[in-house]
Amino acid sequence: MEPGALDRFDDEPKLEALIEMMVLAASADGDFSVEERRRLEHNVLTLTSERVDVAKCHTILARLEKRLGEEGREQRLAAVKLALGDQASRKVALDLALQVMAADGILRTSERELILETAEALEIDRGEAADMVIAVMNARSDAGA
Numbered sequence: 001m002e003p004g005a006l007d008r009f010d011d012e013p014k015l016e017a018l019i020e021m022m023v024l025a026a027s028a029d030g031d032f033s034v035e036e037r038r039r040l041e042h043n044v045l046t047l048t049s050e051r052v053d054v055a056k057c058h059t060i061l062a063r064l065e066k067r068l069g070e071e072g073r074e075q076r077l078a079a080v081k082l083a084l085g086d087q088a089s090r091k092v093a094l095d096l097a098l099q100v101m102a103a104d105g106i107l108r109t110s111e112r113e114l115i116l117e118t119a120e121a122l123e124i125d126r127g128e129a130a131d132m133v134i135a136v137m138n139a140r141s142d143a144g145a
Contacts, residue, residue, distance in 0.1 A: 013083045014083055014085070014089065016060060016083070017079070017093065018084070018089075018093050018096060019040075019044055019060055019061070019064065020076060021093035021096060021118075022040045022043060022096050022097055022100045023040070023061060023064045024068065024076060024077065024118070025098070025101045025118075026040055026100050026101070027065070027068060028101065028108075028110050028111045028114035029110040029111050030110065032065075033103070033104050035103040035105075036101070036103045036104060037061075038103070039100050039103035040061070040103075041054070043099060044060075047096075073114075073117075074121075077117070077118060077122070078121065080093065080121075081121055081122050084122075087123070087124070090122040090124060091124060091132075093122065094118060094119065094122060094124055094132060095132060095136070097118060098132055098136040099136055101114075102136050102137055102140050107137070115129055116129070
């Protein structure tokens with residue numbers, strides 16, 4: 001994804017839903033690792049052309065992590081789907097989530113389960129989701145990460 005790619009997500013609820021999808025991904029294995037947090041913050045800063053600064057990003061992350069703890073994954077996935085609306089936006093959200101999950105170089109069983117759960121919740125074909133996983137992992141390998 002290119003810098004500024006999230007500029008079309010200029011309404012706050014939709015942008016927050018994209019960020020929440022990445023939080024859900026990062027917390028899938030019960031360990032929001034340093035690498036995953038860095039990737040998430042990098043995605044937010046880069047893809048919003050730093051319209052969302054580090055301080056605002058931390059505030060949003062804290063709010064979203066609290067909400068996840070209070071409401072649970074299933075309820076938050078449904079809310080994200082509703083906020084994102086169209087399928088193209090939901091695919092962007094899944095792609096960003098995959099990048100965060102792959103940040104530490106390992107896709108754990110819990111993360112794979114989340115990918116399938118997320119694809120289903122966002123009404124994205126499982127085969128297409130699997131292709132997206134392969135593309136993210138290949139891009140990661142090609143980058144030498």
